[in-house]
Amino acid sequence: MDESKQRRGEPFGERLARHGLALTRERTTALQVNVGLACDLSCGHCHLEAGPARGEMMSRAVMAEVIGCARRFRFDSIDLTGGAPELVPDLPYLVRGLAPETRRLIVRTNLVSLEGERGEELLQLYRELKVVLVASLPAGNQAQTEAQRGAGVWQKSIRALQRLNELGYGLPGSPLELDLVSNPSGAFLPAPQLQAQEKFQRDLARKHGVSFHNLYTFANVPLGRFRRFLERSGNLDDYLEKLTAGFNPCAVAGLMCRSQLSVDWCGRLYDCDFHLAQGLFLGGAARFIADLDELPAPGTPIAAADHCYACTVGSGFT
Amino acid sequence: METYYDPRDLGSFAEIGKDAPELAGKFFDYYNEVFAEGELTEREKALIALAVAHTVQCPYCIDAYTRACLEKGSHLGEMTEALHVVTAIRGGASLVHGVQMRKIAEKLSL
Numbered sequence: 001m002d003e004s005k006q007r008r009g010e011p012f013g014e015r016l017a018r019h020g021l022a023l024t025r026e027r028t029t030a031l032q033v034n035v036g037l038a039c040d041l042s043c044g045h046c047h048l049e050a051g052p053a054r055g056e057m058m059s060r061a062v063m064a065e066v067i068g069c070a071r072r073f074r075f076d077s078i079d080l081t082g083g084a085p086e087l088v089p090d091l092p093y094l095v096r097g098l099a100p101e102t103r104r105l106i107v108r109t110n111l112v113s114l115e116g117e118r119g120e121e122l123l124q125l126y127r128e129l130k131v132v133l134v135a136s137l138p139a140g141n142q143a144q145t146e147a148q149r150g151a152g153v154w155q156k157s158i159r160a161l162q163r164l165n166e167l168g169y170g171l172p173g174s175p176l177e178l179d180l181v182s183n184p185s186g187a188f189l190p191a192p193q194l195q196a197q198e199k200f201q202r203d204l205a206r207k208h209g210v211s212f213h214n215l216y217t218f219a220n221v222p223l224g225r226f227r228r229f230l231e232r233s234g235n236l237d238d239y240l241e242k243l244t245a246g247f248n249p250c251a252v253a254g255l256m257c258r259s260q261l262s263v264d265w266c267g268r269l270y271d272c273d274f275h276l277a278q279g280l281f282l283g284g285a286a287r288f289i290a291d292l293d294e295l296p297a298p299g300t301p302i303a304a305a306d307h308c309y310a311c312t313v314g315s316g317f318t
Numbered sequence: 319m320e321t322y323y324d325p326r327d328l329g330s331f332a333e334i335g336k337d338a339p340e341l342a343g344k345f346f347d348y349y350n351e352v353f354a355e356g357e358l359t360e361r362e363k364a365l366i367a368l369a370v371a372h373t374v375q376c377p378y379c380i381d382a383y384t385r386a387c388l389e390k391g392s393h394l395g396e397m398t399e400a401l402h403v404v405t406a407i408r409g410g411a412s413l414v415h416g417v418q419m420r421k422i423a424e425k426l427s428l
Contacts, residue, residue: 140393141393143393143394143395144393144394184388184389187388188388189362190391192360192390195359195361195390199391238375
């Protein structure tokens with residue numbers, strides 16, 4: 001049996017050890033805030049299984065604790081994610097509270113949630129505070145976008161991007177940063193980032209007059225709804241093998257979990273949003289952001305889990 | 319049911335080098351060099367490979383280059399258009415020989 005077959009199914013921690021690597025924290029410079037799992041979409045790749053039926057949402061009290069934490073530690077960047085952050089009623093309170101406390105406040109958006117009066121109010125707020133927007137768009141075409149995100153999403157997404165451009169977001173040289181994130185619409189790995197960015201920029205400009213700044217391509221993590229798709233479609237073994245076979249030891253150094261804290265809607269702390277999905281708490285036990293009096297020291301171990309292979313395949317998930 | 323083609327065989331392609339390693343080495347080196355970024359992008363080369371795979375009707379190649387095209391950032395619209403290019407050329411190659419047919423028929427006919 002060849003070596004690659006013997007290593008199939010090798011736990012991530014053992015793979016790291018075999019390469020003489022350890023997953024440990026560096027200086028913590030980023031805070032990711034998951035404000036809840038309510039979403040107006042039910043995307044097929046969602047590791048958190050967010051959707052319209054999910055009621056988890058960050059309360060104003062927890063938001064105040066998050067803002068307090070940001071004030072204490074002055075993170076270089078703070079990244080709000082979900083679910084769809086736009087669906088959280090007190091989001092403007094959180095955004096206004098965090099914007100003065102960091103150089104780079106990011107809100108992740110599914111674009112669809114920016115529709116309507118509420119969306120327009122949020123857009124004006126984002127523009128006023130120069131919030132960086134990171135929008136999900138898996139592909140530059142309707143069929144693959146809607147295969148992942150649902151019928152009718154493509155036109156709404158394009159309209160939202162066009163509106164963002166009208167407001168100055170994503171234009172060349174504009175300080176209003178608009179980036180896109182593309183997760184593959186199936187059981188295959190993402191395209192190399194730079195080549196994909198050039199193609200997205202060309203296609204969206206030519207067909208829809210849309211511009212944006214950067215494209216990030218990420219592998220789908222075999223958790224939640226995406227894992228169920230893999231199981232249902234008979235792709236699970238091949239996909240896991242693809243992730244493990246593509247392990248890139250050089251990607252470990254740049255993993256986002258090494259420099260960020262992740263906090264959920266209840267204020268509980270994790271190393272990343274994927275560990276959050278699995279209930280793998282920072283340091284192995286539930287701790288709350290309100291009680292965080294110092295950041296984890298460089299060298300502190302990070303729990304290694306098999307879903308980490310999705311972040312170390314190819315050029316990695318940084 | 320047993321068949322001549324097994325998708326898992328694709329992963330064993332390198333075994334073809336067991337009894338002729340030098341030739342296989344040269345082939346695989348050349349193969350990898352061909353598909354590296356050059357004047358054409360890796361994505362464009364994968365699309366060409368997908369089209370040729372359908373022309374030679376190789377199921378291994380169709381499997382490999384369908385995945386490769388998706389992973390290089392092509393979408394199904396582009397991949398399907400590439401197959402229509404194949405179809406146009408294959409069909410056109412038949413049809414253009416009709417010129418010969420016509421010339422021969424004209425020579426034979428009153």
